[in-house]
Amino acid sequence: MKNLTKMMAGGLAALLMNSGAFAQTIGPNGETATPSTEVVVADGDVEALKSGGYSAALVWHDQSDFVNAVTQGATDEFTRLGIKVVATTNASFDTAKQRSDIETVLTKEPNIVLALPLDPVASAAAFKEAVDNDVQLVFLSNVPDGYKHGEHYASIVTDDLYAMGKQAADALAADLGETGKVGWIYHDATYYVTNQRDNAFKTTIENDYPNMEIVAQAGISDPARAEDIANAMLLKHPDLAGVYVTWAGPAEGVLSALRANGNKTTKVVTLDLSEPIALDMVRGGNVSAIVADEAYELGRAMAASAARGLLGQESPAFVVAPAVTVTADNVSEGWMQSLHRDAPESVTK
Amino acid sequence: MQSTMQKLRQLNLSQYVVYIGFLLIFLFFAVTLGNDGFLTQRNLTNIVLQTAPITIMAIGLVFVLAAGEIDLSFGSIVAVAALGSAVVLGDYPLFVGVLAGLGIGLAIGFFNGVLVAYLRLPSFLVTLATMGLFAGVARSMTDLRSVPVLNESFVNMFGSGSLFGVPSLVLWTIGAVALGHFVFRETKFGAHVLATGDNARAAQVTGIKVPHVRLLVMMICGGLAGLAGLLYAGRLQAARYTLGESDLMTVIAAVIIGGTALKGGKGTIIGALVGSLMMGMLNNGLILMGLSVSDQMIVRGVIILIAVAISLRDVNN
Amino acid sequence: MDLSNTQAADVLQLTNIHKAFGGVVAIEDFSLNLKAGEIVALVGDNGAGKSTLIKIISGVHAPTSGTIAIDGKETSFKDATEARASGIEVVYQDLALADEQAVYMNMFLGREKTKGPFGQLDRKGMVQETEDLVKELDVRIPSAKTTIRNLSGGQRQGVAIARATHWATKLVLLDEPTAALGVAETAKVEENVAALKERNLAVLIISHSLDQVFRLSDRICVLRRGQQIGVRETAKTDKNEIVSMITGV
Numbered sequence: 001m002k003n004l005t006k007m008m009a010g011g012l013a014a015l016l017m018n019s020g021a022f023a024q025t026i027g028p029n030g031e032t033a034t035p036s037t038e039v040v041v042a043d044g045d046v047e048a049l050k051s052g053g054y055s056a057a058l059v060w061h062d063q064s065d066f067v068n069a070v071t072q073g074a075t076d077e078f079t080r081l082g083i084k085v086v087a088t089t090n091a092s093f094d095t096a097k098q099r100s101d102i103e104t105v106l107t108k109e110p111n112i113v114l115a116l117p118l119d120p121v122a123s124a125a126a127f128k129e130a131v132d133n134d135v136q137l138v139f140l141s142n143v144p145d146g147y148k149h150g151e152h153y154a155s156i157v158t159d160d161l162y163a164m165g166k167q168a169a170d171a172l173a174a175d176l177g178e179t180g181k182v183g184w185i186y187h188d189a190t191y192y193v194t195n196q197r198d199n200a201f202k203t204t205i206e207n208d209y210p211n212m213e214i215v216a217q218a219g220i221s222d223p224a225r226a227e228d229i230a231n232a233m234l235l236k237h238p239d240l241a242g243v244y245v246t247w248a249g250p251a252e253g254v255l256s257a258l259r260a261n262g263n264k265t266t267k268v269v270t271l272d273l274s275e276p277i278a279l280d281m282v283r284g285g286n287v288s289a290i291v292a293d294e295a296y297e298l299g300r301a302m303a304a305s306a307a308r309g310l311l312g313q314e315s316p317a318f319v320v321a322p323a324v325t326v327t328a329d330n331v332s333e334g335w336m337q338s339l340h341r342d343a344p345e346s347v348t349k
Numbered sequence: 350m351q352s353t354m355q356k357l358r359q360l361n362l363s364q365y366v367v368y369i370g371f372l373l374i375f376l377f378f379a380v381t382l383g384n385d386g387f388l389t390q391r392n393l394t395n396i397v398l399q400t401a402p403i404t405i406m407a408i409g410l411v412f413v414l415a416a417g418e419i420d421l422s423f424g425s426i427v428a429v430a431a432l433g434s435a436v437v438l439g440d441y442p443l444f445v446g447v448l449a450g451l452g453i454g455l456a457i458g459f460f461n462g463v464l465v466a467y468l469r470l471p472s473f474l475v476t477l478a479t480m481g482l483f484a485g486v487a488r489s490m491t492d493l494r495s496v497p498v499l500n501e502s503f504v505n506m507f508g509s510g511s512l513f514g515v516p517s518l519v520l521w522t523i524g525a526v527a528l529g530h531f532v533f534r535e536t537k538f539g540a541h542v543l544a545t546g547d548n549a550r551a552a553q554v555t556g557i558k559v560p561h562v563r564l565l566v567m568m569i570c571g572g573l574a575g576l577a578g579l580l581y582a583g584r585l586q587a588a589r590y591t592l593g594e595s596d597l598m599t600v601i602a603a604v605i606i607g608g609t610a611l612k613g614g615k616g617t618i619i620g621a622l623v624g625s626l627m628m629g630m631l632n633n634g635l636i637l638m639g640l641s642v643s644d645q646m647i648v649r650g651v652i653i654l655i656a657v658a659i660s661l662r663d664v665n666n
Numbered sequence: 667m668d669l670s671n672t673q674a675a676d677v678l679q680l681t682n683i684h685k686a687f688g689g690v691v692a693i694e695d696f697s698l699n700l701k702a703g704e705i706v707a708l709v710g711d712n713g714a715g716k717s718t719l720i721k722i723i724s725g726v727h728a729p730t731s732g733t734i735a736i737d738g739k740e741t742s743f744k745d746a747t748e749a750r751a752s753g754i755e756v757v758y759q760d761l762a763l764a765d766e767q768a769v770y771m772n773m774f775l776g777r778e779k780t781k782g783p784f785g786q787l788d789r790k791g792m793v794q795e796t797e798d799l800v801k802e803l804d805v806r807i808p809s810a811k812t813t814i815r816n817l818s819g820g821q822r823q824g825v826a827i828a829r830a831t832h833w834a835t836k837l838v839l840l841d842e843p844t845a846a847l848g849v850a851e852t853a854k855v856e857e858n859v860a861a862l863k864e865r866n867l868a869v870l871i872i873s874h875s876l877d878q879v880f881r882l883s884d885r886i887c888v889l890r891r892g893q894q895i896g897v898r899e900t901a902k903t904d905k906n907e908i909v910s911m912i913t914g915v
Binding site (some may be wrong): 548554614 | 747750756758762765775780785787
Binding site (some may be wrong): 060087088089094095096097100104105108109118122125145 | 385386387389391392395398399402494495496497508509581584585586587588589591592593594595632633636637639640641642643645646
């Protein structure tokens, strides 16, 4: 479920970043990405917001760890600013339900709506009422067709997908002494999120690490088949030094293939936090690193951008939250940084 | 005295669960959320607008269930019909697009119906299969892309428009409920549907064309799912393969709580309408209460469970 | 036996009826005439072919050979609907009642009365006719609007017979009408069957109870393994003879 969330979450971001080999995050109209840390509400403005009696609604597409962390980040920031969260909704990936959810939350006349529009085409009509009511809109990852920064919405905030893929490559290189043969297991579907992250990994290895080579690549469309694919890859290339897996779900399958082969040397890097993967990592297994997004920070930045909008301050059109590389040494900190939650007991013991 | 008791027992509590439940939930929200906009005309209208497609699908399902069959595929029909209509509207005028949507619904209903009525395959399995089949068709039709609907008269007619100040979605709901109720309750066909679902052999030996009835109820369900697809397309001004996908459980719950028997022979269109409004009101009120998403799901689940338990318990007595 | 009976024309004439399913012979050379106002009992062991015969007469099965004549006119029914249109009604062993529907809807099942330009159901009319009929036949039910589910076995049987009575103009076929009933309810149903005679309908009844057969029927027809063993006038035979015809010993 989480993977799907992430795929949806990055829809736009990837669209924006389809700008060729030189992979840098670029906004809808060519704006450069602004790091989320630059979007802050100044301490001097907090009193003004507190006295405003503002309220906010969160209109999400689905429920997951990721959404919970974003919600938590946004809610904490709103609390600091004296803004009340009056409604939270979950459309379960149903565009029609999201349309209804928007109508319903608008009944409470919130000043702010934070949302992940499920679909650029179908969302355009859905968010129109919010625009008409002068609600400060901050979007997560997707933006409805035809919406303009400043006029219709305050900011779009998203993961730094490129950074995620790049940091995965860097982490693997560091663990392998920047040398060795690498397997690349990518998501074989047109999902912008995974495609961008996967390609960033590949590009980084190819451009930055001359002694490393991607000798095997395999696409997966069904995570349940990851184990078979990994088995085939290991059979052909028993000397693989490292494997990149597109996200944590299939990485679990790859791990079980390695274990079944008694392989304790091939290193694995993957994206998104997952307890089984982290457990292998802290126990000195095959996993060398997990790269995750800072979902909590993403939520904070959304809230901050919306609050700035209420104060009449313009925020950057396109904001990216950083990625965090989690290794055995920083599991607790990494978990906190990404999901703003204590890491599962099993991996900290 | 004895006969009064007997009559009371025969009154069948389940028939009234939906009305009592609706009232109780309404009163609860009215009291607790009165200051949060629940009672505003806008919010109450919203509930009706939001449930319009659900109500329309529920009417179709009442016919199917009353006839002793089931349709699990109507959610997929919604998506295929909405997408078909949206694609056609890109190149052709309004009425062609409308016909496309309704025609797709009727055609899939016919397909289901032939398998159920003439090949006597169990409707549960047939529609379980066609649910997946047409969900796949919806996905492949436009390669998962959403299709915008730019035809303004279509959007007015099925989405945001109104006539004499009444929103078009409200008009569609009233029209479909009135016609559905009349056909179901006041015509020979409605009586034959009930008889077929109640005792297919009895219906058959008394000269009711049972296969014909089965085919028609599947077509009615398909056609109405097509109409629901048009309403979604009009409301969102776009069609997407996910439309209707998550409505299956909501619609079934609305119909059962409304007093229609899963095993056939008993049904009510008005009950389904109130059941559908109740589900919409529940969604709306729980969001307005500011509950977290997980809490909303838990509360909604518990309330539906209670309502279903009461509606079904009575049948066994 | 009164005078009108003896002079009545034969309502049903079955001549040399033969029925085979694939290679299996179910009925062999069966002939029987039924007069209006006459009750004929069809007896025989399980599998003797009684139900097959009922199905042939009611148009469910077509005979392999042989002729069926109604009022002396040879007919062949395409289906049960055609048989019904000719005035033949069947009271099935399972009664063929829709349990969740009201008595009056069952009475008019498949033949609902309608009115008005849109073909609305004429509920009032159907309720009224049902009330009149159950009163006339003395079927004691709470009301025509009662749901079948809330009736006793005897009451249900009464409704099924009343329905056949209402629609039959020639012949009523009854398949084990009292098999599942208690003593008091059986007596009531037998009264209802006897009442059919007074309406000048021909009745063919299948029963396993010889007592009942002797109480109700004018003639008894015995079947054994698809063969017609013989027909006896009830007044001129006794149980011993019938039993030996049934068992063949």
